[in-house]
Amino acid sequence: MKIVIIGWGSLIWNPLDLPKEGAWQDDGPILPIEFSRISKDARLTLVIDQINGADVKTKYVLSPRTVIEDTVLDLAKREETNIKLIGWVDSIKNSFSLTDFPRQINVHSRILSWSKEHNFGGVVWTALQPTFERDTGKPFSVDAALRYLHSLPNIVRTEALQYIRRAPDMVDTPLRRKVTTEFFEDKTHPSPQATQGHEIKSQSTEPSPLKSGLSVFLDGMHVSLVRYIPEKEQWLVSGKGRDFVVRASILEDAFYGRKADECITKNYSDYMSRFMPKKMTSDEGNTFEKT
Numbered sequence: 001m002k003i004v005i006i007g008w009g010s011l012i013w014n015p016l017d018l019p020k021e022g023a024w025q026d027d028g029p030i031l032p033i034e035f036s037r038i039s040k041d042a043r044l045t046l047v048i049d050q051i052n053g054a055d056v057k058t059k060y061v062l063s064p065r066t067v068i069e070d071t072v073l074d075l076a077k078r079e080e081t082n083i084k085l086i087g088w089v090d091s092i093k094n095s096f097s098l099t100d101f102p103r104q105i106n107v108h109s110r111i112l113s114w115s116k117e118h119n120f121g122g123v124v125w126t127a128l129q130p131t132f133e134r135d136t137g138k139p140f141s142v143d144a145a146l147r148y149l150h151s152l153p154n155i156v157r158t159e160a161l162q163y164i165r166r167a168p169d170m171v172d173t174p175l176r177r178k179v180t181t182e183f184f185e186d187k188t189h190p191s192p193q194a195t196q197g198h199e200i201k202s203q204s205t206e207p208s209p210l211k212s213g214l215s216v217f218l219d220g221m222h223v224s225l226v227r228y229i230p231e232k233e234q235w236l237v238s239g240k241g242r243d244f245v246v247r248a249s250i251l252e253d254a255f256y257g258r259k260a261d262e263c264i265t266k267n268y269s270d271y272m273s274r275f276m277p278k279k280m281t282s283d284e285g286n287t288f289e290k291t
Contacts, residue, residue, distance in 0.1 A: 001092065001121035003071050004060040006111070008033050009046035011078070011126065012059055013166055018078040021062040026170070028058030029114035029123075031107055035164060035175050036130035036140045042152060043160040044145060044175070046167060048105045049130045052140050054173040060123075068122040072097075075124055087127035091115040097127070105129065142178050149179070153226050153236055153243055210235065210251055218246070218254045225251070 005011075005020065006028050032053025035044040063071045072086045079085070087104050089096040089112040096108040104127045115123045132140040136148060149157055164179055210216075214225045216237075223239035223246070234245045 001066045002119070003063045003065055003068060003122040003124065004115075004120050005063055005071065005075060006031075006058050006060050006123060006125035008056060008058045008171060009167060010163065012168055016078050019064050019074050021064050024059040024061045026057070026059055027118075028060040029107075029111050030055050030057050031110070032056070033058070033171060034130070034140075034173050035145065036132045037128055038131050038135045038148075041159065042156050043163045044132070044149070045128075045163065046171065047126075047128050047130050048107055049140075050105055050107075052130070056172065057170050059168065059170075063124070068124065071122070071124045075126060079126055079128075081126075081128070085127050085129075086124060087111075088122060088124045089115055090122050092121050101127075103129075142174050145175050146178060146182060153238075155243075209255060210248065214255075216251055216254045218251065 005018070007015075007024065008028075008031070011018070012024050031048055032050050033046055033056040034049045034053040035046055036049045036052050037045045037047040039045045063074065065071045065074065068088050068090055072083050072088055076083045076086050084101045085104075087097050087108065089108055091112060094112070096112060098104050098106055098108045111123050111125070115121075130140065132138075132145065132148075136144070138144050149160060152160060161179065161183060164176055167176065210225055210228070212225055212227060215222050216225065217223075218237075218239075221239050223237040226236045226238050226243070228235055228248070229245065233248050235248055235251055236243060236245055237251075
């Protein structure tokens with residue numbers, strides 16, 4: 001029984017220890033794909049998205065397994081997720097994972113037809129859900145995704161854009177096209193136009209004398225001011241190899257040498273929790289994903 005694994009994102013360029021045979025092939029099924037999931041490290045990652053996804057021809061690779069359940073476990077291990085978030089179809093038995101896990105996005109019939117056309121006995125894929133609206137509180141759109149990317153600290157945004165850049169050429173989505181026009185050629189830094197617009201908006205709300213790039217001695221260490229967060233009246237700062245947020249009033253006290261009654265308010269990962277995947281429900285499993 002020939003079983004193949006479908007891929008469209010980091011699984012292709014970073015399969016880790018996923019058991020597979022041969023190279024990735026280009027003629028995979030066409031599926032609706034978009035960068036509409038926020039991973040635990042704040043990247044926008046590719047998932048099947050029936051609402052916002054663009055039709056993309058995926059890739060596939062042969063699994064060395066002859067039993068679908070074994071291939072499912074292989075992929076779940078690579079993704080560090082629950083088998084409930086792994087989709088599969090069995091072309092011989094005309095069965096699919098949607099029967100057991102009805103919350104998966106229904107592309108099973110499409111994949112089953114493709115599998116039969118190519119004489120495969122089974123197909124397995126990552127069935128993670130879009131989470132942009134859940135994690136940001138706003139519906140996914142190209143503009144909303146761009147605002148999200150611009151809101152990230154430089155080091156985080158660099159990693160997020162690197163993921164978009166590394167996606168296979170066949171992944172031609174509205175967001176990817178927009179990112180290409182708004183960011184530098186290497187897509188690791190904002191373009192001058194995008195940077196100027198963002199900085200002008202930020203500077204208009206920054207409290208004086210605090211400015212981006214300023215170094216302040218705070219709680220026994222030097223911290224560098226990265227970005228002002230007006231809705232929180234806080235600054236994202238960087239110090240001793242990590243990012244965190246501090247109240248603007250505390251930084252002003254430190255700048256003028258006044259004694260501050262407290263320092264770090266939240267770790268940056270806590271501040272970004274509204275952008276991070278929340279604890280999964282019982283239907284989604286209880287582990288985080290890698291992609």
